[in-house]
Amino acid sequence: MSLLPPQIQKTIEEFSKLPGIGPKSAERLTFHLLRSSKASPENLGKALSDLKVELKYCKHCQMVTLQEECLICADSARDHATILVVENPLDVIAFERSGFKGVYHVLHGVLSPIDGMGPEQLKLRELTDRCEKGKIQEVIVATNPDVEGEATASFIRERLKTKVKKITRLAHGLPMGADIEFADQITLKEAIEGRRGL
Helix, strand or coil: CCCCCHHHHHHHHHHHCCCCCCHHHHHHHHHHHHHCCCCCHHHHHHHHHHHHHHCEECCCCCCEECCCCCHHHHCCCCEEEEEEEECCHHHHHHHHHHCCCEEEEECCCCCEHHHCECHHHCCHHHHHHHHHCCCCCEEEECCCCCHHHHHHHHHHHHHHCCCCCEEEECCCCCCCCCCHHHCCHHHHHHHHHCCCCC
């Protein structure tokens, strides 16, 4: 039997469903909302309901936006012949900071049968449709270098190999400032394979 009222217990359960939030963090967030005058539950509730109501996906790249077309796809100065395929919208923000000048395609996940994520759950059909129009010169696959990311990259390569001239994968390897002695063998192997001229 829980000592907490059902409203508090339900809020803790809902916070616990979020990625990276365990039971203790969920409890802290819930009680913070209860006692804080600045963090109003009403404001949080309104922001969460507006999140689903007002946002949509860009008709080209599937980035979250308020219009039919996101600001990046609407920018004629971008290289619309180069698409960088990413897992989620946060990846777009990271690559924008890097100065990438092409356009994006957001998959909204990766292939992961254990999590119920197959090709139908991802925005792969939309990517294929973009490439079939014949204006795309290069697709750069920027999924994470883990099992799911590699499987997704292979799937994309197979699906697009007859539709796009060039399909590339981000180079993997040692990050700047890393010590070689602490790198694992996969990272070192990828660093050697992804080497470039000096």
